[in-house]
Amino acid sequence: MSRKLLTGNGAAAWGARLARVDYIPAFPITPQTEIIETLEHWIGSDQMPARLVTLESEHSMITAAGAAAATGVRVFSATSSQGLLYSMEMLYTVAGWRAPFVLINVSRGLSAPITLEPDHNDVLAARDCGFLQLHCSTCQEVLDSMLIAYRLGEDLRVRLPVIVNQDGFYLSFTREPVEIPDRKAMEAFLPPYDPENMQFRASMPVSHAVAVLGGGPYSYFRYETHLASLQALEVYDEVASEYEKATGRANPAIGCYRTDDAEYVFVMMGAFATKARQAVDQLREAGWSIGLVRPRLFRPFPEEKIRQALAGKKGVAVIDQNISFGRGGVLHTELASTILGKSDKPPLLVSFIGGLGGRDISAEEFYEMAKVTKQAVADGKAPEPRLLYTETELREVRKLQDIACVERHELENER
Amino acid sequence: MTKTAFKHMRDLPSTHLLGTGTPMCAGCGGLQAIQQIYDVLGKNTVFVNAAGCMTLLSVYPFTPFRGSWLYTAMASAPAGAQGIRDALDILIEQKRIDKSEDLQVVVLTGDGSAYGMGLSATSSAMERKLDFIYLCYDNEGYGNTGQQYSDATPHAAKTSTSTGPGGYPGFKKDLFSIWAAHKPAYVATVIGAEPLDLARKIQKARDIKGPCMIISLSPCPTGWDFDPSLTAKVGKLAVRTGIWPLKEYENGIITHTKKPARRPPVEAYLKLQGRFKHLFEPKRDEKMLADIQTHVDAYWAEIES
Numbered sequence: 064m065s066r067k068l069l070t071g072n073g074a075a076a077w078g079a080r081l082a083r084v085d086y087i088p089a090f091p092i093t094p095q096t097e098i099i100e101t102l103e104h105w106i107g108s109d110q111m112p113a114r115l116v117t118l119e120s121e122h123s124m125i126t127a128a129g130a131a132a133a134t135g136v137r138v139f140s141a142t143s144s145q146g147l148l149y150s151m152e153m154l155y156t157v158a159g160w161r162a163p164f165v166l167i168n169v170s171r172g173l174s175a176p177i178t179l180e181p182d183h184n185d186v187l188a189a190r191d192c193g194f195l196q197l198h199c200s201t202c203q204e205v206l207d208s209m210l211i212a213y214r215l216g217e218d219l220r221v222r223l224p225v226i227v228n229q230d231g232f233y234l235s236f237t238r239e240p241v242e243i244p245d246r247k248a249m250e251a252f253l254p255p256y257d258p259e260n261m262q263f264r265a266s267m268p269v270s271h272a273v274a275v276l277g278g279g280p281y282s283y284f285r286y287e288t289h290l291a292s293l294q295a296l297e298v299y300d301e302v303a304s305e306y307e308k309a310t311g312r313a314n315p316a317i318g319c320y321r322t323d324d325a326e327y328v329f330v331m332m333g334a335f336a337t338k339a340r341q342a343v344d345q346l347r348e349a350g351w352s353i354g355l356v357r358p359r360l361f362r363p364f365p366e367e368k369i370r371q372a373l374a375g376k377k378g379v380a381v382i383d384q385n386i387s388f389g390r391g392g393v394l395h396t397e398l399a400s401t402i403l404g405k406s407d408k409p410p411l412l413v414s415f416i417g418g419l420g421g422r423d424i425s426a427e428e429f430y431e432m433a434k435v436t437k438q439a440v441a442d443g444k445a446p447e448p449r450l451l452y453t454e455t456e457l458r459e460v461r462k463l464q465d466i467a468c469v470e471r472h473e474l475e476n477e478r
Numbered sequence: 479m480t481k482t483a484f485k486h487m488r489d490l491p492s493t494h495l496l497g498t499g500t501p502m503c504a505g506c507g508g509l510q511a512i513q514q515i516y517d518v519l520g521k522n523t524v525f526v527n528a529a530g531c532m533t534l535l536s537v538y539p540f541t542p543f544r545g546s547w548l549y550t551a552m553a554s555a556p557a558g559a560q561g562i563r564d565a566l567d568i569l570i571e572q573k574r575i576d577k578s579e580d581l582q583v584v585v586l587t588g589d590g591s592a593y594g595m596g597l598s599a600t601s602s603a604m605e606r607k608l609d610f611i612y613l614c615y616d617n618e619g620y621g622n623t624g625q626q627y628s629d630a631t632p633h634a635a636k637t638s639t640s641t642g643p644g645g646y647p648g649f650k651k652d653l654f655s656i657w658a659a660h661k662p663a664y665v666a667t668v669i670g671a672e673p674l675d676l677a678r679k680i681q682k683a684r685d686i687k688g689p690c691m692i693i694s695l696s697p698c699p700t701g702w703d704f705d706p707s708l709t710a711k712v713g714k715l716a717v718r719t720g721i722w723p724l725k726e727y728e729n730g731i732i733t734h735t736k737k738p739a740r741r742p743p744v745e746a747y748l749k750l751q752g753r754f755k756h757l758f759e760p761k762r763d764e765k766m767l768a769d770i771q772t773h774v775d776a777y778w779a780e781i782e783s
Binding site for chain 2: 127132152272273280
């Protein structure tokens, strides 16, 4: 095992290298590009025996990835934001092929307006496509999740592609100390991909992904995919536990921080959850009984584990780094359905939306969210979802609008 | 230059590899071509299908193919071919499978995908010099959805989205030239009604490494509105009138493989088809007929000069 300062992108590339991937269909997009550049550099300098092909779009990239996986090689690919959405048709399609491979998504806010910095609307748009989803909050987790993802997706009980998600900029371009496992240890943990019956061979003709007529066979195959995804809950625990034995690092399906005795809990995913973790420490110092629950596995959704972690809590502040227009936070609705009708005394859920397009969530805001949640519990009623925004931010936007107005007037006067 | 195994009609296979009983329409000119093509390519193939009429060839749990099949989507079948080709190359290179397990990768797509939605993926596959055969069955419209006009629809044809008195105002996109501009290994036009010419070209495509691009004009009884018994006749007239030039591109040179000696007027082809009925009834549209004839004449004048 060696320790290196790696960006999230570097960690992702190392994950692919240690997984000994055969094939990398690629397409550049900020902030992901560094991953494919790193891999190409290793391939070009004979440090990694893989083939990288740049396609003309993410739609084609995912098609090639799925087709290669369905032919029986280990495949890796990477994208972000608009790219993930451009490939959306094929995400659903290749998951239906049950072709296992790993796709890293470097989260970035969606257009319009176009931006570079992260939130989770991109990866959550792929929520229902059949890919499993692992959400990382550190560069180390990016590397660990990649290796876990291959074992998980290739498991015969699962056979589904996996998205590993990391936040653009906050992880992709941030260097952190990352432990790189030994090649030998990873060869033992992740044996060569055995495609079993998933292959195209002259001696074994197969028709794959053919049309079905009617809802009966269609539902059958769709339910199969769903049940396979659910099986990944159990398989994830096994794989994560083996990975811990191999590396000493635990990557549980949900991360619980200081939750055991907590009355209040933050729920958050991704890199910004490390901010929530710090806020928990600060609030604890101020006398609060508060913790953090962070789903690392998002598809399949570890419902039972989350229910257990939230059992007996008074209030839960769900902080969504995404926005479903006309509804609110995606994680909030996921949690609501998790506890509703399945828990004797469900905690009160309070919804917050923040961190869109990389907008920071400050320590003060975490403190405020804790306060709002406590008040909601006292009132016995959750307030309307809060859209985090400060007066300073609004003032800054007003200034930009004023500049735009002044310049427009200037142009109109010139005419 | 590859030597052809197909000198005479009697050299063509007398039994067919493609199974019968598919749900294609009676008289489907696309299926007519695919059946002949499959005889030449054989069962060590994997067809990578784009959304189109032929998607219905393989409906769970039946297939007329003796070899393999993968249904992808409308826009990205060439990328699916890329993934399979690369994966097979990797497996053979690393000796994880025997070379005898190798397959010829064939993209199967209609004109809706080939002329439009799939053109970017096709262009890029040619640029990457992908070793594959690309087969477009061109029935000059979005046939599977009821023949709306596509980029392949000919001038004046009525489709379900060009029902006005003039029919389709645009002109059929010259996909052959667009493909040839990429300088792929091979480009050819074929038609099921000319089986010898077709077999020679498919044999070439089979034996040449690199992108081999085939457009098969596919007379479509339902979309073009003619009796299914006339498929071969319509196909032969498309060639004889000069509307569908049979040609190939190889090493930078375009060769016409069947130059019609005396071309009958285009109306011999047009009047068999309901989609052109408005050019003849209630009264002849002399201007439009002359326009179409002039177009065809100009093409051949350039070839013959």
